[in-house]
Amino acid sequence: ETGVTQSPTHLIKTRGQQVTLRCSSQSGHNTVSWYQQALGQGPQFIFQYYREEENGRGNFPPRFSGLQFPNYSSELNVNALELDDSALYLCASSLYMGSTGELFFGEGSRLTVL
Amino acid sequence: DAKTTQPTSMDCAEGRAANLPCNHSTISGNEYVYWYRQIHSQGPQYIIHGLKNNETNEMASLIITEDRKSSTLILPHATLRDTAVYYCIAFRLDSGAGSYQLTFGKGTKLSVIP
Numbered sequence: 103e104t105g106v107t108q109s110p111t112h113l114i115k116t117r118g119q120q121v122t123l124r125c126s127s128q129s130g131h132n133t134v135s136w137y138q139q140a141l142g143q144g145p146q147f148i149f150q151y152y153r154e155e156e157n158g159r160g161n162f163p164p165r166f167s168g169l170q171f172p173n174y175s176s177e178l179n180v181n182a183l184e185l186d187d188s189a190l191y192l193c194a195s196s197l198y199m200g201s202t203g204e205l206f207f208g209e210g211s212r213l214t215v216l
Numbered sequence: 217d218a219k220t221t222q223p224t225s226m227d228c229a230e231g232r233a234a235n236l237p238c239n240h241s242t243i244s245g246n247e248y249v250y251w252y253r254q255i256h257s258q259g260p261q262y263i264i265h266g267l268k269n270n271e272t273n274e275m276a277s278l279i280i281t282e283d284r285k286s287s288t289l290i291l292p293h294a295t296l297r298d299t300a301v302y303y304c305i306a307f308r309l310d311s312g313a314g315s316y317q318l319t320f321g322k323g324t325k326l327s328v329i330p
């Protein structure tokens with residue numbers, strides 16, 4: 103168990119709706135990153151937050167956005183949902199410029215878009 | 217980050233050593249080799265990482281060839297709980313942004329057989 107918690111664990115939305123996913127990072131970790139994992143694929147990097155600002159982004163459109171709060175917890179927001187957004191969304195926490203570069207992942211939020 | 221190539225799947229008998237290969241022929245001098253695994257329906261879990269020396273921890277050993285073009289993850293005594301997808305990742309910390317953007321491929325599905 104990593105100490106990274108995500109909610110909700112499962113949810114179903116319809117096309118065009120908006121969704122917010124939440125993540126509480128491991129105690130003492132100040133950096134949060136989000137990954138999308140489609141069925142049968144490896145996780146794909148969405149973005150990373152440090153000190154409440156985005157400091158790295160993968161190849162995802164602007165309708166994917168996020169927030170980091172002063173307690174280092176984070177939200178992932180996705181607007182105008184599309185069918186292809188159906189995936190497992192993973193949150194990972196770490197120490198900024200940590201010596202090992204090790205990420206601690208949560209169990210994920212499984213989103214189904216109908 | 218350099219691309220890595222892994223076999224799609226492997227089997228290993230319980231109690232035997234599992235040797236998982238990874239090719240990273242275009243790896244640059246400052247890129248580390250990281251290994252993560254993902255047990256079904258869970259988030260990825262960090263296993264080990266190394267730059268050019270062999271590394272060992274309580275979970276596994278990592279053998280990196282002298283030219284750094286390939287590596288092998290060794291699980292010395294595989295158990296049924298080691299059944300998972302194993303990801304080999306070449307990773308260079310972006311020193312400017314400190315972004316932990318890991319590039320996951322499809323990994324190797326290891327099945328440990330009783």
